[in-house]
Amino acid sequence: MAVSLKSVVVESIHSRILSLFPSEIRFAFAYGSGVFQQANSVSSSMNMLDFIFIVDNPLDFHTSNLKLNRSHYSTIKVGGPSFVTKVQQEFGAGVFFNTLVPFENRVIFANAQIQETMKKLIYLITNPVVQIRCCEHKHSDI
Numbered sequence: 001m002a003v004s005l006k007s008v009v010v011e012s013i014h015s016r017i018l019s020l021f022p023s024e025i026r027f028a029f030a031y032g033s034g035v036f037q038q039a040n041s042v043s044s045s046m047n048m049l050d051f052i053f054i055v056d057n058p059l060d061f062h063t064s065n066l067k068l069n070r071s072h073y074s075t076i077k078v079g080g081p082s083f084v085t086k087v088q089q090e091f092g093a094g095v096f097f098n099t100l101v102p103f104e105n106r107v108i109f110a111n112a113q114i115q116e117t118m119k120k121l122i123y124l125i126t127n128p129v130v131q132i133r134c135c136e137h138k139h140s141d142i
Contacts, residue, residue, distance in 0.1 A: 017049065017103055021110070022064030027054040034106070050109045058096070059085045061112050072098040072110070088112070 014030055033041070034049035041047070055061040062081035070077055076084055088096035097111040 013049070013104075017051070017108060020069065020103070021053065022061055022068060024055050024057065024061040024064055025053045025112075026056055028052065032109075034108075046106060048107045048109055049103075051111070053110060053112045055112050058088055058112060062088075062096070065112075069098075069101075072101045 014028075018025065018028055028051055030049055030051050032048065032050035034047040038047075053061070059081055062084045066073065066077060066081050066084070073084070076087065079087075084096060088094060095111050095113050097109065099109050101108045101110055
């Protein structure tokens with residue numbers, strides 16, 4: 001199977017980015033306009049790269065990441081890793097976003113999600129019963 005030059009370059013960029021972050025990342029994936037070229041766009045090479053990092057223990061991740069990449073955090077960093085983790089777990093969807101992180105003349109958007117949160121999301125997306133209910137709900141609104 002032939003590998004295109006573009007996929008080799010993209011993999012290299014992703015590997016370099018992931019090497020900046022702590023080893024507590026269990027799984028990572030990139031999405032968005034930095035990965036998939038958008039309509040009416042000449043190139044995706046300078047678009048923001050959006051990442052989701054799946055971690056087992058957000059406290060461990062934020063402890064390590066604050067040591068390695070303190071500049072990635074807003075002023076929330078003054079509360080320390082316990083405070084960042086508390087905000088992540090008790091407010092919103094269990095996700096913590098670090099936006100506009102500079103990387104090699106680009107910007108990345110990195111967020112950490114707890115593995116259990118991701119499992120629930122995947123279950124909701126892949127469960128046929130949930131999908132049918134969503135479709136029925138949309139259909140009944142028409």
